[in-house]
Amino acid sequence: MNWMTLIGGRVGGLVLTLFLSSVVIYSALLLTPGDPTAALAGGAKPTPELVAQIRAEYHLDDPPWVRYWDWLAGIFSGDFGRSFVYKTDVMSLVAPRFGITLQLVLLTVVIIVILGVGSGILAAVRGRGIDRAVTIGTALGMALPGFVVAILLMWIFAQTLGWFPVFGEGERGLDRVWHLTLPAVALAATFLAYISRITRSSLVAQLGSEHVDTARVRGLTARQIFGTHVFRNASPQILAITGTTIAGLFAAAAVVEVAFGLGGIGSLLTEAAARKDLPVVQVVSLVLVAIFVVLNAVADGLSAVIDPDSVLAGRKA
Incomplete structure (x- = not known):
């Protein structure tokens, strides 16, 4: 093929x-x-x-x-219908709110990739102590629902310490980043833990493989082995899971947007569903599905670029 x-x-x-x-x-x-x-x-x-x-x-x-x-x-034809409640074109409601959700998701992705993949790498290569600490932390992160994390973050960092605002998306630029930081951390918590576990298990599987043992016998350094034989071979699985995770962030953002008073598409979907605004619910739902499908296709494509032989072999099988 x-x-x-x-x-x-x-x-x-x-x-x-x-x-x-x-x-x-x-x-x-x-x-x-x-x-x-x-x-x-x-x-x-x-x-x-x-x-x-x-x-x-x-x-x-x-x-x-x-x-x-x-x-x-x-x-x-470009006509997405009119809102039953607001009596206006649906896309005029969705477009500006999508921008807020996109910014929230992008900030969340940065947190997930840096902390999730980073902690997974540390757990795989830095010994039992760090591995156990990361395992406990990820188990806690996966156990706590998003709204509980949001409440804890608001109580500690907004109400008690006063470091971050607790409501709204703020203005553009750094003020927007400042307002979106706590929502992004709350949204990232569960997904970060999941990515960390997948990264760790993928790397551990590669570290115990025969080709890594062969590389050690050939005298390659630990850095060369990790970059060439371990992380590269584990990357397709990590990318696939990361793509699915990023797509899921758009749907999961609704809880965080409502908790922090953000005007994104998640809060718009919740509001439209409660008020039976069917044209808005239909378009937002379809947008979320399209994002999920496209991002998964992109992740598969990147995996194919990194390891084309495995993809083509899988298609032939």
Whole structure:
């Protein structure tokens, strides 16, 4: 199997996944209890005449497959629908909030990569004491829910010490970074622990392999062995898990955004779901799925660049 066939298969799988996801998202929202006419009526109890007018205006009585096709065709033409609650274009709501979530996720990724991969490397190569300390720390990090970590961070570093703000995303530049630091640490906690464990287990497996023993016999230094034979061979697995983790950050950000009062897409999704704003829920959900699929494809691509033989061999198997 050549590279063009491999890339074509990945792109085809990505498109199919997005299509099936759109069907699932749309169908699930149709099955949720509640009537969106209440949101469209502005919260007041609508009269039968107003209900009929709203349902006709928004085509709520059309067959589900017709409404799905109209929604999908609108997305391809750049029309993502109008919010039931805010009475404005959905993308005008999603775009600025996505920027805040993206900045939060990028800061979280920096924390995860530096501390997660770094602690995993230390646990694998620096002896039993550090290994045990990292293992205990990662177990604690994976056990604590995100909202508990958020509360602890706010209590210690915002309320008690007064080092960081506790609400809002701040202005641009360093003020934005300052406001997003505690949310990013809270969001990173569980994922950081997971990346650390995966990194450690991948490196330990490579350190005990035959080719590493052969490299030692050949007289290579510990640094050369680690860089050429250990970390490089463990990188595809670490990259794959990191890609999945980064994609999951966008969905997991909702809890942290609500806790710290951030105006990201996670808090927008929570608010829209509570108020039956279906067009907003549909678009945000589809954006999150698209991010997840694309980032996993990127991680697979990077793994293929680092170790192309294993990828092609896996496809042939």
